Amino acid sequence: MTSPLDLYPISENAPDQAVSASGMQLADLTLDAVVSERIGAGDIRISADVLKLQASIAREAGRDRLALNFERAADLVAIPQDLILETYEMLRPGRISEARVLVERAEMLRRDYGAHSIASLIDEAVAVYERRNLFRRRY
DSSP states (O other), X not given: OOOGGGGOSHHHHOGGGOBBTTSOBGGGOOHHHHHTTSSOGXXXXXXXXXXXXXXXXXXXXXXXXHHHHHHXXXXXXXXXXXXXXXXXXXXXXXXXXXXXXXXXXXXXXXXXXXOHHHHHHHHHHHHHHHHTTOOSOOO
């Protein structure tokens, strides 16, 4: 059985698995294709599958925190940018006055986007913010 570590670097050892979010193969992502407008910005976005593969490689290498970050990144691929930025702003200490708002956001991310690891991160933040009294409106 092949270890995930054997796939690193993916672009060299598993180029067939290095597929963009739109499904394009790495070999198809060329400067010529960009210049001739055969591919656009959406074609060069990383896919959740590649991020999950990176997570398995990191975990196999004993880099659990890095693996968790790749898994969170994989969750974010499906979430619209404006929602990501709004959630980021909500997570800044002092930006919201009650835990309920973040709890509802975590539930929505789980339900609507299957973003379980991001929702868990928000749940952890809620616990810390409550403990440190960070749910007070500062701005």
